Structure formats: structure tokens, C-alpha cells
């Protein structure tokens with residue numbers, strides 16, 4: 001067999017096929033309507049991406065409980081919410097044989113003060129300073145509440161399948177609830193949900209199994225997982241290897257590899273070493289190690305910018321798919337350009353308002369790219385010349401001051 005490149009299709013363990021090796025990684029749209037439902041914005045945006053050649057579109061995180069939101073204007077799938085628009089969203093996302101998977105999430109303690117008075121978490125441990133100014137101290141979940149959240153993930157996955165989405169992804173990365181359970185710093189429970197890594201991964205393992213029971217053997221289920229959370233005494237590389245191995249054995253279809261949390265936000269590369277950036281993918285070394293222990297398809301996300309970098313990663317066999325986020329926010333046709341066989345480079349570059357104080361104050365990486373998604377959702381083109389300050393103002397107007405608070409990125 002020849003070397004794999006971005007144009008090759010991929011058959012998942014469940015039997016589904018992804019038409020090429022490019023995956024759009026999740027980017028929260030912050031576009032939901034009152035009542036936590038989706039709307040035309042999502043359809044316009046995802047049609048744009050489905051026309052752009054990407055093989056797999058993973059939606060921005062969709063929450064499983066309206067009492068536990070991560071951001072303003074999240075979409076929520078839970079009992080009691082009827083969202084007929086989900087069907088049209090799935091329909092446009094499937095255009096051109098594209099796969100469209102919903103990323104399901106529960107933020108746990110990473111639900112900001114303006115959204116949660118008392119967030120929930122495995123243990124009542126607050127986020128570190130300075131984040132503790134923006135997030136309230138959580139209370140520990142009871143055993144019954146944990147089981148109820150697992151059922152919420154399964155219910156939401158069932159609704160996704162019924163609405164026509166072609167798969168789901170569990171958000172197990174970036175410091176949200178699943179990742180809080182995995183972390184020995186954030187999970188200090190003494191019952192069956194805490195302690196050993198076997199206990200800490202029980203939550204994600206049961207989420208996977210209950211989703212599988214709902215959606216059947218032929219429906220893709222993925223997880224986005226941290227290589228490590230880069231915190232002393234936190235979720236380590238060794239822990240994450242055990243989780244990867246276990247989830248593979250259970251039948252996970254695709255493992256997306258990322259890293260970082262709100263406390264150590266390495267996922268968008270802001271705190272990544274120069275030598276790592278030169279290799280394009282921030283978590284390449286870790287992915288190489290995972291590759292040695294599992295056969296499950298791996299999607300590596302974070303830092304990919306050029307056709308050359310992507311094809312090298314694929315042909316070396318380190319990963320089976322490349323995950324791309326920001327490049328697709330500024331150019332929805334980026335995948336078609338990559339697939340054309342030409343030497344292509346993304347125009348993603350560091351952002352600045354020109355005022356260091358403002359750059360430190362606002363989460364520009366999130367605000368500016370979210371603004372680009374909103375432009376596309378309104379049927380316009382993204383605008384890479386848009387000034388970051390303009391994006392800050394436009395996000396304040398659309399979502400309120402809370403949207404530009406520095407909680408991540």
C-alpha cells in the first residue's frame with residue numbers, strides 16, 4: 001500500500017467512511033437562539049464548510065444540560081428541548097458526502113460566573129487564580145448526579161442520530177467535566193469515580209458505553225482527548241495512554257488528540273515552544289507514542305498549517321487524520337485548496353490589537369475567530385483584514401461583555 005495522503009478516504013472501525021483525511025475540529029459558534037436551539041446561522045455556516053471539501057465536520061461544543069453552559073448562546077440537547085432546526089443543520093452538513101458529527105460537552109467547573117452560580121465538578125476544588133475571579137467554586141457531584149449526566153450524553157447522542165448527524169464526539173479534552181474526572185488534581189473523590197486511573201476513567205468509559213447502546217454498532221463515536229493537561233500532579237501522559245488503550249478496546253472510532261485546559265491553554269499554541277511550532281502539530285510527539293499502542297484511527301489537532309506538514313504527518317503514519325480549526329475559520333475552502341495537490345499554506349498568524357495591554361485583556365484567539373464564524377453564519381465571507389479590536393466590539397454588541405472576558409485562549 002502506498003503512503004497515505006490527505007486525499008485518501010478512511011474507513012472507521014464502525015464501517016463508516018470519511019471521504020478524505022481532513023477534519024474540521026470543533027469551534028464553538030456562540031450562535032444559538034433563545035431556548036438553547038440552533039437556527040439558520042448554523043445551516044449557512046456548515047453549508048459553507050461542506051462545500052469547502054473537508055471530509056469531517058465536527059460541530060462546536062453542544063451542551064447536554066442547560067444548567068451547565070460553557071459559553072453564551074450554547075446550543076443544548078436535553079429532554080424537554082425540541083430543536084427542529086437540528087435536522088436542517090445535519091442535512092446541509094452532509095452535502096457532498098461530508099460527515100458531520102456533533103461534539104457533546106459538559107463544562108463542569110469551567111462554566112463562568114455569569115452562567116453558573118454553583119457549577120458542578122467531581123470534587124469541590126476551585127480553578128486556580130486568576131481564573132477563580134471568573135469561575136465560582138464548584139460543588140461535588142453526587143453519585144446519582146454522575147449517572148444522570150452519563151444518561152444525558154447518551155440521550156443527546158440519540159437525538160443527534162435521529163436528527164441526521166452522522167456521528168458524535170465526546171469532548172474529553174481542554175479541562176471540561178470529562179477531563180476533570182480524569183485529572184487527579186481536579187478529581188479527589190474516594191468512591192468508584194476517583195483515585196486510580198481505572199476509577200477516574202470510569203466516567204468517560206460509561207459515557208462511551210451508554211452512547212454506544214443508544215446509537216448502535218455502526219454509528220461513529222469519537223473522543224477529543226488531551227495528551228496531558230500540563231499541570232504538575234495532573235492528568236499525565238501515562239494516564240492518558242491508559243485511557244486511550246481502554247477506549248480503543250471498547251470500540252472508539254476516532255481519537256482526536258489535543259491538549260491543555262483553561263488553566264494551561266496550550267490548545268491554541270499560545271504557550272507552545274518554538275521548536276514544537278516548527279513541526280506544525282503541537283502534540284505530534286505524543287501522537288507518535290499513542291500510535292505505537294493502538295490501531296484506532298487518530299486525528300491530530302493543533303498547529304497544522306501547510307499541505308506539506310499535513311501530508312508528512314499522514315505519510316509517516318503518526319496520525320490518520322489531520323484536525324484543523326482556525327484555518328477553516330478564515331478560509332472555508334482551505335480543504336479544497338489542500339486537496340488540489342498544490343503547495344498550500346494557511347494564513348493563520350498571531351493576533352494583536354497593536355496595544356499590548358488590550359492583547360492581554362481580551363482572549364483575541366477566541367474572539368476574532370468567533371467573529372469570523374459569525375460573518376460566515378450571516379452569509380458573508382470571512383475577513384482576515386478585520387481588526388481584532390473591531391471583533392472585540394462586535395462580539396460585545398452580539399453577545400455582551402461576558403463574551404470578551406478572558407476565560408481561555
Ligand SMILES: Cc1cc2nc3c(=O)[nH]c(=O)nc-3n(C[C@H](O)[C@H](O)[C@H](O)COP(=O)(O)O)c2cc1C
Pocket residue numbers: 025026027028059060061103171173174224258267268269301302303304323324325326327365366367369370
Ligand atoms: C474560536 C474557537 C472556538 C473553539 N471551540 C472549541 C470547542 O467548542 N471544542 C473544542 O474541542 N475545541 C475548541 N477549540 C479548539 C480547536 O478545536 C483546536 O483544538 C485549536 O484551535 C487548535 O487547532 P488549530 O491550530 O487548527 O486552530 C476552539 C478554538 C477556537 C479558535
